[in-house]
Amino acid sequence: MENRLELTMSSTDGNPQPRCFADRRDAGRQLAQPLMSLADENPVVVGLPRGGVPVAAEIATALGARLEFLAVRKLGAPHNPELGIGAIAEGGTRVFDSEALMAMGIGIGRLKSIVGRETEELQRRVIAYRGDRPPPRLRGYTVIVVDDGVATGVTDVAALRAIHRQRPRRLILAVPVCPPDSAARLSEEADEVVCLVVPPEFRGVSQWYQDFPQVSDNEVKAAIGS
Helix, strand or coil: CCEEEEECCEEEEEEECEEEEEEHHHHHHHHHHHHHHHHHHHHEEECCCCCCCHHHHHHHHCCEEEEECCCEEEECCCEEEEEEEEECCCCCEEEECCHHHCCCCHHHHHHHHHHHHHHHHHHHHHHHHHHHCCCCCCCCEEEEEECCCCCCCCCHHHHHHHHCCCCEEEEEEEEEECHHHHHHHHCCCCCCEEEEEECCCCHHHHHHHHCCCCHHHHHHHHHCCC
């Protein structure tokens, strides 16, 4: 399998400049442009709830593609929930940052507690968004996994590995913004990574959006038609 990393960065006079997205839907419309060549492959667009779903919805509309979702949850550090020490995805996929766990002294018992709590929330979301419907069948399809942005990339790794187990024909990650080190790591997990902005200095996904509110369960359900 040959992995390809396709990155686009806006610049002026050779210096990288922020590409500002009005909101997630605007990011999705912009991100759809470099993906249009995939429309003839009858792809499946998979949004990562909650923030990735509005972005994915715009891409699915532009490509005339089926929109699905895959539930993933970041495993946050005990005293800093925003810092990801791992992630889980529906279907049982788990990814851990062993270096972070060791550096923070997080033992097996504490880790099991974190995993258990986040598994409950993951299952709640699956039921809320999908009900008793089976998960999407992705074997043999070109699958475009969409998030609203990447920081460490640990949740995206979990999602890509979960989908890879279904043996898609091609597996593509599409995100509006991603730091260089995370982009390089994710290119090892997908056949292709498409990212509009790869800033050399990255403080957070929200800095690249004018409007970046929390996405509600109802917004996710409305987007995926559940």
